[in-house]
Amino acid sequence: MGVELWREAELLAADAVGDVIEHWGFRKVLGRVWTVLYLSGETLSASELAERLSMSAGSASTTLTELQHWAVVRRVWKPGERKEFFEAETDFWKMISKVVAERERFVARSARDRLERAAELFARGRDAGSRERLERVQRLLAFTTAAEKVIDTFVASRRADFGAFGDLLALPRSLGTRLRRA
Amino acid sequence: MGVELWREAELLAADAVGDVIEHWGFRKVLGRVWTVLYLSGETLSASELAERLSMSAGSASTTLTELQHWAVVRRVWKPGERKEFFEAETDFWKMISKVVAERERFVARSARDRLERAAELFARGRDAGSRERLERVQRLLAFTTAAEKVIDTFVASRRADFGAFGDLLALPRSLGTRLRRA
DNA sequence: CAGACCGTTCAGAAAGTTCTGAAAGTTCGG
DNA sequence: CCGAACTTTCAGAACTTTCTGAACGGTCTG
Numbered sequence: 472m473g474v475e476l477w478r479e480a481e482l483l484a485a486d487a488v489g490d491v492i493e494h495w496g497f498r499k500v501l502g503r504v505w506t507v508l509y510l511s512g513e514t515l516s517a518s519e520l521a522e523r524l525s526m527s528a529g530s531a532s533t534t535l536t537e538l539q540h541w542a543v544v545r546r547v548w549k550p551g552e553r554k555e556f557f558e559a560e561t562d563f564w565k566m567i568s569k570v571v572a573e574r575e576r577f578v579a580r581s582a583r584d585r586l587e588r589a590a591e592l593f594a595r596g597r598d599a600g601s602r603e604r605l606e607r608v609q610r611l612l613a614f615t616t617a618a619e620k621v622i623d624t625f626v627a628s629r630r631a632d633f634g635a636f637g638d639l640l641a642l643p644r645s646l647g648t649r650l651r652r653a
Numbered sequence: 654m655g656v657e658l659w660r661e662a663e664l665l666a667a668d669a670v671g672d673v674i675e676h677w678g679f680r681k682v683l684g685r686v687w688t689v690l691y692l693s694g695e696t697l698s699a700s701e702l703a704e705r706l707s708m709s710a711g712s713a714s715t716t717l718t719e720l721q722h723w724a725v726v727r728r729v730w731k732p733g734e735r736k737e738f739f740e741a742e743t744d745f746w747k748m749i750s751k752v753v754a755e756r757e758r759f760v761a762r763s764a765r766d767r768l769e770r771a772a773e774l775f776a777r778g779r780d781a782g783s784r785e786r787l788e789r790v791q792r793l794l795a796f797t798t799a800a801e802k803v804i805d806t807f808v809a810s811r812r813a814d815f816g817a818f819g820d821l822l823a824l825p826r827s828l829g830t831r832l833r834r835a
Numbered sequence: 836c837a838g839a840c841c842g843t844t845c846a847g848a849a850a851g852t853t854c855t856g857a858a859a860g861t862t863c864g865g
Numbered sequence: 866c867c868g869a870a871c872t873t874t875c876a877g878a879a880c881t882t883t884c885t886g887a888a889c890g891g892t893c894t895g
Contacts, residue, residue: 474782476778477775477780480771480774480783484790484793487763487764490760490764491760500853509789510789511786512785516871526855528872529856529874532872533874553871567818578672578676581672582673585668585669588665589662589669592659595658596659601658601662603694604659604692607691607692608666629815630812630813630815631815633749633807637746639745641744642694642743681883682884708885709884710886711843711845711884711885712885715843715883715884736841836894838893840892841890841893842889842892846885846886848883848886849884850881852879854878854880855877855878859874861870861873862869863869864870
């Protein structure tokens with residue numbers, strides 16, 4: 472009877488965390504599963520988790536593998552037990568630095584690659600449009616470089632300073648303004 | 654003839670930025686439209702943008718309104734012109750602080766509200782499961798409070814320090830360990 | 836004040852994502 | 866090596882998000 476009460480509360484909390492996690496670009500269930508594990512304070516089996524969150528065995532398997540990949544959940548072997556058990560990681564820094572190091576770095580990198588290809592194409596053009604755009608795409612490139620630097624610093628020191636982005640994107644005064652001054 | 658060349662490059666760059674922006678939880682088109690505006694360096698009309706990115710007039714309208722909401726694009730009125738024109742915001746800080754202040758704060762807030770309701774429910778339970786879970790959900794609450802503080806500091810100073818999260822979630826030694834010690 | 840022009844809205848279409856359930860795969864004890 | 870216990874994989878279903886295109890409403894011009 473007491474159990475019904477906290478099961479409801481557990482789902483409420485799990486869903487709240489699920490939303491935050493979804494907002495960070497992951498699936499909601501990832502947050503829900505982690506939360507149920509965290510609140511339980513002990514290890515749980517995949518089937519137990521599937522049952523508590525009414526999800527299929529398949530989904531539980533996929534979700535737990537993914538959580539493990541992000542180092543947010545640990546697989547625990549128990550001697551004598553056929554099933555595998557899982558426990559929540561509680562070191563937030565471990566979790567977030569893995570995500571930032573892997574995922575954010577990847578995004579920044581792939582954006583930079585593509586911007587570089589675009590820059591090359593602009594550089595080939597002889598017309599005014601290409602020349603102007605080349606200059607601006609180079610600003611975007613400087614921006615990705617700065618972003619990569621912030622990511623590295625963050626992973627190393629747990630701090631991020633966005634001051635450097637200040638006016639990286641600002642465009643030089645327009646031709647009209649320049650002429651007026653001269 | 655020169656134009657064909659840079660139009661392709663422009664789409665490449667726009668799509669690269671689109672991916673980054675999507676990764677941040679917005680629609681890809683938002684990034685694409687901003688990029689075309691940024692690279693062009695001048696104001697463009699909604700129809701011009703729709704044409705360059707092969708999107709419908711409806712989509713262009715919705716997208717531009719949303720970009721404006723995030724203060725990432727400005728609407729510019731030109732005397733004598735029937736259409737409205739748009740230009741890209743280039744002050745990165747303006748853009749990101751608006752997003753963080755509005756969106757991240759909202760997420761943190763709503764997660765906290767729901768965790769508080771869950772805590773109340775756990776507090777009502779008299780059994781051991783509820784008591785243990787109450788303690789842990791309180792750690793999650795402390796976490797959201799810390800997160801809200803980081804957000805405020807970030808908006809005010811352009812810097813974020815995640816050090817405080819360190820061991821906020823860590824659980825006390827388990828019963829077994831405690832007994833072994835005593 | 837009729838018609839062209841422009842921006843917005845919204846129902847339904849299209850595209851994209853996530854989940855289920857069943858089948859195949861793996862491991863282990865007997 | 867058989868069968869039970871458990872996990873993984875994946876095709877298709879269910880759901881969610883995003884886009885299109887047509888209709889509407891406002892505004893300017895001749």
